[in-house]
Amino acid sequence: MATRRHPTARQMRVGAELRKLREAAGLKAAEAASLLGVNSTQMSQIESGVAGVSEERIRRLAANYTCADSELIDALVAMAGDRTRGWWEEYRGVLPAAYLDLSELDHYATFRHDVAVTHVPGLFQTEAYARALFAYMNPECPENELEHRVRHRMQRKVIIEGPDPMPYETVIHEAALRIKVAGQAEFRAQLVRVLELSEADHVTVRVVPFGLDDFAGAGSAMVHLGGLVPSLDTVVRDAPHGTAFVESAAQLEHFRKLFRRVREASLDSERSRDLIHQLAKEL
Template structure:
């Protein structure tokens, strides 16, 4: 029987890991010193600090004691620990999807704001089912029909975050190439463009397009997603999908760099109204 894949990290688990790293640094302790003084296995401590493992309560208490955490910090992190395993968003078939993708789905489901730049595709949260199926078949030509169906289903289910009571705030910027490329044919693209125009009318969705006439711009290096979360204490996250693998970036330097890049793209893109005009023109010409 194949080994069961561990669940991907949740936002709470990432927050717990970040706070434990910060407390250890504030106590001027190395991981080796923590291991010597607590008896906690070094590999276990590494996995806890990388949000790859949820610490048991007694382990967390030992760390908080060593780090001289305040009563308020103890109460907060114990509450985070007790809910860090919650993955109500996970579907049974998600175990068949790549681990990084299921982690991304989880973070997106818990996010407050998603800022997404796409150079070649319509953003996943804005894709129609027909467009999503054509994209997945094109990008993964060797995928089986079952694999394609699972990915399409996951992509459409993700969009529920835009329809919940407190919807996700989505700011999506696309290069004009994303709306001009005939993915799936003219009818599929006409339906997709109409859907984008409908989304653009939603108060929690902002869509911008960078026209070809802009020339070279910062987004030409590739697509990315920046997320923040309802609790200000939960660390922000940048997700980059590369041919070499998916990356989750969370250092302050990386977050600042991608936030600055997104602000630059906002400035060079057409405004929301002009972007809607361009999409309407594409729809008519399609």
């Protein structure tokens, strides 16, 4: 059984979901291993994403786990069987793994919902804005690595600007639209770019204004990526130790509710565009 040195977040998710199914069935790892004719170490490698798993083995495990969720099993089969090497692989060993994992999750997502509080969402950022942001947050970053980060961020936009864009909705706090990450001219160009993208049929932009009463959602920044089935959704959050990928059913439901609350507090699309346009005129 071939093993991977650096499994991606998507590969680890397949293993994690198989482990959840096993635990729900009340079986030990050794018992599951015997169903596949492998040892406990190999079973551990499958459940950690270090080793791949075939469609036949996924379906055999599901049958023995008495899992009746055929849509979930079909989705896991599709995820396990995809051998696509996406554009992000050119950054393997160049940028932190979390950058590549997010790009991969973006590529396969069925939708994306963002809440942005202090910065313009990454998918909207101009090159000048992204460069200024990376340079400030990583002052010791070598120039060549800084350029890799900027170029990677620009390439990620393919999911909303490419030939097959996904549905994308973002709620942006007014703070992110006022903090001048770049110079005045560059920042005005950034706001204009947000306005341009907000006109696309597959993009929804809503703004939470400063003057809103009873808004305690300043800590709600997130990226919510839709999976092939809802139980395979992923929420991505920045954490003190780095990027955190949230996958448990309870936490996913918590962040779905949080996104709905923030969205309900925001202005509608038309009023949001009016506010952004006014902010751009003030520069």
